Amino acid sequence: MVAIRAQTGYVPTVSPVRSCSRTACRQPAVFTLTYVYADSTAVLGPLATYVEPHCYDLCAEHAERLTAPKGWEVVRLPAGPSTPSGDDLEALANAVREAARPARPPAEPVGEAIEVGRRRHLRVLKSVPQPHGRDR
Template identity: 55%
Template sequence: MRAVRQCTRSACDRAAVATLTYVYADSTAVLGPLSSSAEPHAYDLCEVHAERLTVPRGWDVVRLATEFVAAPPSDDDLVALANAVREASRSTPQASPPAHRPGPTDPAPVTHRLPEPSADGEIGRRGHLRVLQGESE
């Protein structure tokens, strides 16, 4: 399910309704309707912060919209919500067994040993990351 994007301003938890981008070469800030997807070099702003936007002296502001309204839920949002509810209702939580407290007759706990390192020092992989054997002190 697609979550509602929030305002990128610090400590603001309101829903974003506008997207702010900068054109540094032209010293221009462009404020428009909320973009369809989050971009790394754009800032999503709530209505309050979009209306209060100020820019450095000498910069221009291009406002592509004067009124900002939150986007209504799309069909994709409603379908995703219905699927999430359906999936949650199918899976029933299993009762966990009571915790076992070790007694005097229980065997000693098994400790995990690292595999032997290969020639280049690799002892494991997880995706594209490698685990390397560290230096012993």
């Protein structure tokens, strides 16, 4: 950078606003484009929080004119901030309740057995005959 200043007197500045990735476009970016190659899908969504490799920031004009290659699908995600619906909040609350429940101990095996041998962590069990009329 010092060499540029010494030769031309120009010091490049870095803008805090991200620009459109299209060549020669200086408009501010408002959308991020990414590709899902496995699904042949181009996903256009709100501007990503961080600059990611293999993602492209686009201005409103270029995002509107975006087309995908033949055989590909374009998925356009809502641009504005979304507010969670009642169903979303209820699902989140249910997930938190489920995670807070204590783990259930594993169920004991059905039937009865007698340990007749052991080798380290393995046990040899023998089934005990059950009397008739006893429910399983």
